[in-house]
Amino acid sequence: MKGVSQFMSRAAASVVGLAGLVIAGCAAFPDAETTAKNTEQMVTDAHTLGAPALIRRSVQDTSQRACSMIGGSEGSAKLSQEQAASLVKTARDSIQYPASGKLSGDWKTGAQLVTDGRGQRIVNGQVEKLPGNGALCTNCHAMDPTEVNAGDVGPSLVAYGKQRGNSEAVARYTYERIYNAWAFMPCSNMPRLGTNGFLTPEQIAHVVAYLIDAGSPVNRQ
Amino acid sequence: MNLSSRAAAICAFALALATGSGPVTAQSKPEDGLALGRKMLAEDNPGDLWVERGQRLFTAKRGPKNASLEKCDLGMGPGVVKGAFAQLPRYFADTDKVQDLESRLLTCMVELQGFKREDIIRTRFGTLDRDSDMEALVSYVGAASNGLRMNVRLTHAKEREMYKAGEYAFYRRSGPLDFACVTCHGESGKRIRLQDLPNMTKAEEMREVVATGWPAYRGTHSTVRTMQHRLYDCFWQMRLPDLGFASDLSVALTAYLNYSANGGEIKLPGVRR
Amino acid sequence: MAEPMKIRALLKGDVADIRVLVAHSMETGQRRDAAGNLVAAHFIHSMTVTHNGKPVYDGQWSQAVSRNPVFAVRIKGARVGDKVVVSWTDNKNDKRTDEVSVAAG
Incomplete structure (x- = not known):
């Protein structure tokens, strides 16, 4: 997918920018997939107190995952057309209205x-x-x-x-x-x-x- | 007696608050008052009392094993505190883990002094009813690097792994408010209400945040808070579950943030609202 | 047991700037602890400063002073090496005395 590959190359560029010296001097960073797996495990391990429903708050939904790209995700600039459209549709489908039908209250x-x-x-x-x-x-x-x-x-x-x-x-x-x-x-x-x-x-x-x-x-x- | 003395017993923090919430004129932005208050506090930082108590705790024989922390290796050799803060978090072979200052002190208090891990964790944050040994020890070790520059290295594979995990976590959105760290800390010059938000994607801002930030005396808490508390507090505001003290996730975020602050001149403890 | 004060005494011209950090809970008697019980009032009521043995400040404090307060006095006519002694007494009769020599500012 074009959007994803664009995002990957941007992420790689930002790594070089931040840590170019390190990369030049020694072994590489783990790849994105390994990092994601490691970190998701850390998130699970970091939260141990409270009822399961509260612990689950740290689990991402599909939209949150799509909006968690390295380097920031404010706005739709880094999303592909398809990703953006899918996020918008998911969001729109979730909207519910007051039972009274009144959209402006007190x-x-x-x-x-x-x-x-x-x-x-x-x-x-x-x-x-x-x-x-x-x-x-x-x-x-x-x-x-x-x-x-x-x-x-x-x-x-x-x-x-x-x-x-x-x-x-x-x-x-x-x-x-x-x-x-x-x-x-x-x-x-x-x-x-x-x-x-x-x-x-x-x-x-x-x-x-x-x-x-x-x-x-x-x-x- | 040719002495004239002028004395003022100052409720420094009440004064700072008054400065912050005073009338705002067209010429002054609201945060100017806060900056002035912080400057006044920095001259006489009550956190210095935590540094001194931390020094006494570090060298005193304590715990079931009646041992001091003078054999505690914070990365510079047993008992060496100078420069320790500047290079943390780092990999330690004995635990086979990357550790930040708090998690490393926790290891030492358990292994050398025989304290129970859960007891140290229960008292990790001081309250008005009970001081925290951890907050004092972190203040002492932090201040021992004053004048040095942050120099976190990523030479071990696990250090690189933690750095990348911290970066991933920094951008990871979750919870009922969809927040990631970057939601509030990705742009310069922004505020939540009147609270300035450092842009943590900018090295020059991070150098100041890390090297002069935590541990810091918090006027509203009447105690020194550590980076672990700062992160815990952020997770709380983000409506996420309690962030485990010394958890790998907390250390990963600290590794990512401290590394980005390399070169910042250390001046601790800081002073915060 | 009372913890030591941290005192700085810097001479600027002929005025010594004395700044004291005091470790004290300064309980007002109004605060409740985590269990909801009132915490008894516990505060410094007397603060004194002497300069080469002569009193230069003798103050009555109250619960209105903050926790871990910062306290400052300026002493005119001071010289480098002069001895400054700061003492406090609280309502539980805990006491603390610390001293410093005036340093060049």
């Missing part, structure tokens, strides 16, 4: 969710006990322009709704993008929050409202 509930960075963390094999997960949004995105404590790993979402409006189409796009960002941009840094079960469809709808509602702090300025 922005005030959303406001609580977006700044909450907690949920699902494990210590000594136990998951933290919370009524529900935070949505983690401001870890990476600016949303309310008056909030300083926001990250910038993801793009700023200030005035998101002001720029796009709050039509049904915008609500649907926003909902789907949060539910599974890989349906739009395979291997994006953005977690597949709905597909992975981190957020419920209702929680995602509240976050959508926070982004597009005219009354939300996101769109007030």
